[in-house]
Amino acid sequence: IELRKDSAIKKLFEDVHYADIAEVLDEVDFDEAIYIIKLLDSEKTSEILTELDEDTRLRILDNLSAKEIAEEISEMDTDDAADIIGELSAERQRNVINALEDIEHAADIKELLSYKDNTAGALMAKELVKVYETWTVAGCLRRIRGQAKEVSRVHSIYVVDKKERLVGRLSLKDLIVAKNDQKIADIYISSVDAVNVNEDDEEVAKIMSKYDLEAIPVVDDNNVLLGRITIDDIVDVLKEEADRDYQLAAGLTQDVDSDDSILDLTKARLPWLILALFGGFISVSILGGFGDAMSKFPELFFFTPLIAAMAGNVGVQSSAIIVQGLANDSLRGSLFKRLLKETILSLFNGLILSVLLMSAGMLILGFNFNVGLTVAISLISVIILASLIGTFVPIILDKKNIDPALATGPFITTSNDILGILIYFLIAKLILGF
Amino acid sequence: IELRKDSAIKKLFEDVHYADIAEVLDEVDFDEAIYIIKLLDSEKTSEILTELDEDTRLRILDNLSAKEIAEEISEMDTDDAADIIGELSAERQRNVINALEDIEHAADIKELLSYKDNTAGALMAKELVKVYETWTVAGCLRRIRGQAKEVSRVHSIYVVDKKERLVGRLSLKDLIVAKNDQKIADIYISSVDAVNVNEDDEEVAKIMSKYDLEAIPVVDDNNVLLGRITIDDIVDVLKEEADRDYQLAAGLTQDVDSDDSILDLTKARLPWLILALFGGFISVSILGGFGDAMSKFPELFFFTPLIAAMAGNVGVQSSAIIVQGLANDSLRGSLFKRLLKETILSLFNGLILSVLLMSAGMLILGFNFNVGLTVAISLISVIILASLIGTFVPIILDKKNIDPALATGPFITTSNDILGILIYFLIAKLILGF
Numbered sequence: 001i002e003l004r005k006d007s008a009i010k011k012l013f014e015d016v017h018y019a020d021i022a023e024v025l026d027e028v029d030f031d032e033a034i035y036i037i038k039l040l041d042s043e044k045t046s047e048i049l050t051e052l053d054e055d056t057r058l059r060i061l062d063n064l065s066a067k068e069i070a071e072e073i074s075e076m077d078t079d080d081a082a083d084i085i086g087e088l089s090a091e092r093q094r095n096v097i098n099a100l101e102d103i104e105h106a107a108d109i110k111e112l113l114s115y116k117d118n119t120a121g122a123l124m125a126k127e128l129v130k131v132y133e134t135w136t137v138a139g140c141l142r143r144i145r146g147q148a149k150e151v152s153r154v155h156s157i158y159v160v161d162k163k164e165r166l167v168g169r170l171s172l173k174d175l176i177v178a179k180n181d182q183k184i185a186d187i188y189i190s191s192v193d194a195v196n197v198n199e200d201d202e203e204v205a206k207i208m209s210k211y212d213l214e215a216i217p218v219v220d221d222n223n224v225l226l227g228r229i230t231i232d233d234i235v236d237v238l239k240e241e242a243d244r245d246y247q248l249a250a251g252l253t254q255d256v257d258s259d260d261s262i263l264d265l266t267k268a269r270l271p272w273l274i275l276a277l278f279g280g281f282i283s284v285s286i287l288g289g290f291g292d293a294m295s296k297f298p299e300l301f302f303f304t305p306l307i308a309a310m311a312g313n314v315g316v317q318s319s320a321i322i323v324q325g326l327a328n329d330s331l332r333g334s335l336f337k338r339l340l341k342e343t344i345l346s347l348f349n350g351l352i353l354s355v356l357l358m359s360a361g362m363l364i365l366g367f368n369f370n371v372g373l374t375v376a377i378s379l380i381s382v383i384i385l386a387s388l389i390g391t392f393v394p395i396i397l398d399k400k401n402i403d404p405a406l407a408t409g410p411f412i413t414t415s416n417d418i419l420g421i422l423i424y425f426l427i428a429k430l431i432l433g434f
Numbered sequence: 435i436e437l438r439k440d441s442a443i444k445k446l447f448e449d450v451h452y453a454d455i456a457e458v459l460d461e462v463d464f465d466e467a468i469y470i471i472k473l474l475d476s477e478k479t480s481e482i483l484t485e486l487d488e489d490t491r492l493r494i495l496d497n498l499s500a501k502e503i504a505e506e507i508s509e510m511d512t513d514d515a516a517d518i519i520g521e522l523s524a525e526r527q528r529n530v531i532n533a534l535e536d537i538e539h540a541a542d543i544k545e546l547l548s549y550k551d552n553t554a555g556a557l558m559a560k561e562l563v564k565v566y567e568t569w570t571v572a573g574c575l576r577r578i579r580g581q582a583k584e585v586s587r588v589h590s591i592y593v594v595d596k597k598e599r600l601v602g603r604l605s606l607k608d609l610i611v612a613k614n615d616q617k618i619a620d621i622y623i624s625s626v627d628a629v630n631v632n633e634d635d636e637e638v639a640k641i642m643s644k645y646d647l648e649a650i651p652v653v654d655d656n657n658v659l660l661g662r663i664t665i666d667d668i669v670d671v672l673k674e675e676a677d678r679d680y681q682l683a684a685g686l687t688q689d690v691d692s693d694d695s696i697l698d699l700t701k702a703r704l705p706w707l708i709l710a711l712f713g714g715f716i717s718v719s720i721l722g723g724f725g726d727a728m729s730k731f732p733e734l735f736f737f738t739p740l741i742a743a744m745a746g747n748v749g750v751q752s753s754a755i756i757v758q759g760l761a762n763d764s765l766r767g768s769l770f771k772r773l774l775k776e777t778i779l780s781l782f783n784g785l786i787l788s789v790l791l792m793s794a795g796m797l798i799l800g801f802n803f804n805v806g807l808t809v810a811i812s813l814i815s816v817i818i819l820a821s822l823i824g825t826f827v828p829i830i831l832d833k834k835n836i837d838p839a840l841a842t843g844p845f846i847t848t849s850n851d852i853l854g855i856l857i858y859f860l861i862a863k864l865i866l867g868f
Binding site: 017019141145172210212231235236239245246258262266269270272273274276277280287288291294295302303304306307309312314316317320321322331332333341344349352356360361410413414421 | 729751783851
């Protein structure tokens with residue numbers, strides 16, 4: 001690259017897939033990336049841009065004029081175009097859209113930008129193959145040859161009535177198998193799944209994967225066909241959802257990766273740690289409040305980390321099962337039955353663990369029976385309570401439309417720690433009477 | 435259902451999507467499910483069977499004869515058929531395959547069963563549309579009309595040479611746009627992504643989502659076309675992968691959902707809890723070892739849960755970032771640089787948290803300066819160490835081909851707890867000199 005052998009570079013990248021070029025550009029120096037982008041033709045660079053990391057892309061776009069960006073955009077499908085323009089400032093958005101030569105394309109992109117984030121509208125593309133029910137197969141094939149050039153992949157052909165309302169679908173296969181003089185109205189399949197433009201994108205993902213759909217049409221409240229969502233967009237939604245759940249569970253407030261700056265990483269990590277520190281303080285105060293017991297039963301204090309850790313682990317297990325159940329829509333039966341089952345389960349697990357604990361504590365570490373009993377009873381109580389909280393909280397969060405995955409994160413672990421320690425010492429006070 | 439109005443039930447289910455029927459069957463009584471399955475025709479029930487929960491499906495299949503299962507299987511695509519037969523015992527597998535009337539279908543299923551789990555071979559279907567490069571467009575269209583009836587969705591048409599080796603691909607769209615007398619050899623696209631039959635399925639998912647492919651052909655070592663994988667299979671792989679990571683992080687040893695039996699749930703949960711209990715014992719012993727300090731510095735013991743919790747939280751945060759980086763192939767740069775960055779980051783976070791801790795501890799709780807300093811220095815050290823372990827362990831696990839998501843689970847949290855407490859008391863001993 002340093003020697004600036006333009007033609008050699010051009011040739012080098014000619015046969016390389018755009019996703020691979022994007023990977024290279026994410027890694028090379030920034031100036032080199034700009035240089036390569038300007039060198040390649042816009043058909044290729046537009047595809048590369050959609051594949052780049054958001055950070056790299058934004059920096060590259062900052063170095064291009066509105067007209068240059070518009071050139072790239074004009075090569076993109078409307079959904080990718082809207083995503084990328086959406087990342088720009090409001091003023092640049094206007095400039096880029098005004099610089100677009102194809103007025104229809106610009107209008108489509110503007111429409112897509114108007115839908116709220118995380119809705120079917122924000123996810124869909126305007127490119128689709130649409131036929132009117134009154135057409136014949138032959139006429140249809142002729143028109144499709146025209147429309148299909150704009151659409152990168154033909155999944156389904158959507159059939160609409162005169163008022164542009166979705167009435168059915170056709171596959172290319174059906175069309176090829178049909179006779180030329182048949183009417184579309186006679187051969188289309190009238191059962192067609194569609195989603196409303198305001199539907200949540202995770203809901204769309206659920207519907208598409210439940211019914212194994214490769215594309216789904218998007219309609220407005222009057223059933224007018226507006227666009228379509230393809231399964232590759234859904235793969236991205238599913239990935240983002242899984243990543244977000246995982247991050248919430250791990251105590252990260254925002255999407256970070258390890259190559260982000262220390263400041264960004266701190267922003268994502270520190271808030272949860274401060275929360276945990278605050279929780280830690282509460283447990284320090286609780287322990288301090290029971291400090292008088294220390295002279296009589298020092299062993300009690302040795303077990304606090306164990307009790308706290310068990311409460312945390314059990315709570316996370318219970319929550320994770322519920323969170324996954326909610327994500328897969330597989331939770332059935334009443335909340336009461338579920339809590340009852342969780343109680344029996346944790347009583348059972350708690351008994352086994354307590355027996356292990358008492359035998360080990362008394363035989364190996366040589367604690368007296370009353371202390372052993374106290375720890376054992378506390379352990380069972382704490383396990384039951386933590387599992388009930390772990391079951392209850394994600395269900396409540398979900399009902400309040402908050403992401404239930406929050407319940408597997410540090411917030412619940414910290415609360416369980418505190419509650420576990422409090423219960424432990426209250427039980428100890430009851431049994432040992434200090 | 436109780437009145438057994440067969441025709442009414444039949445009619446009721448006629449227009450219902452098979453995925454919805456499967457949901458109903460998962461919920462109703464088992465006898466009713468069997469009854470409904472036997473009532474509906476095999477075209478519909480075969481689709482329902484593929485959508486059922488594994489548990490429900492196995493119980494239903496137990497109640498069907500090998501011949502009845504074979505009837506269902508004969509309506510399925512080879513990949514679904516192989517998945518379902520694979521769940522049966524070896525003897526029943528043979529019986530069902532022998533009962534299949536279509537010998538070719540049976541041979542395809544047998545072939546698919548022979549591939550190892552989690553490989554491209556186990557994921558692929560044998561149904562595909564294949565043309566020879568020597569054919570003409572017209573002949574091709576004729577043949578495709580025949581082949582396509584077997585294939586539920588035509589993604590790509592694969593072009594092979596005389597020796598069945600994959601040489602390129604064609605889309606239905608290309609074929610429709612082409613003239614009838616053109617040769618396939620003149621119009622096919624020779625650049626075609628393919629995966630080896632022994633490739634790991636998560637790798638296939640990465641490739642397909644990186645290159646936005648909707649289907650990918652599967653070849654053997656001689657590039658002979660064996661089958662194809664479609665993106666809906668990949669959606670399942672991605673979901674399973676995300677679920678497994680989440681479960682590992684939450685401390686569940688196997689795929690459970692909340693409707694499983696208490697025994698199954700215990701099997702998934704108890705092993706990790708015993709591990710955590712064992713870890714808890716070690717921390718009890720450590721604390722016991724430093725028990726003499728209790729009379730002089732009782733406050734030290736109040737802080738153990740706080741130190742342990744912070745170690746756990748920081749470790750999980752660091753691991754989660756690395757695990758996601760590994761999953762997205764976005765980790766770049768040397769391990770040393772990464773550890774250095776993590777050290778600076780946690781030093782920075784640790785300092786902020788320690789200042790908060792010291793001021794709160796001394797001002798609000800009124801601890802003396804030396805104890806405050808001890809806790810603060812311990813906190814910084816523990817945060818740095820936990821984040822280094824959190825960064826290091828998943829990278830090492832990944833290099834040893836163990837799922838790095840294990841590192842965000844109870845195993846690491848427990849180790850970090852123990853290490854955190856040990857370091858804390860060692861530093862306390864150094865500073866306070868007990």
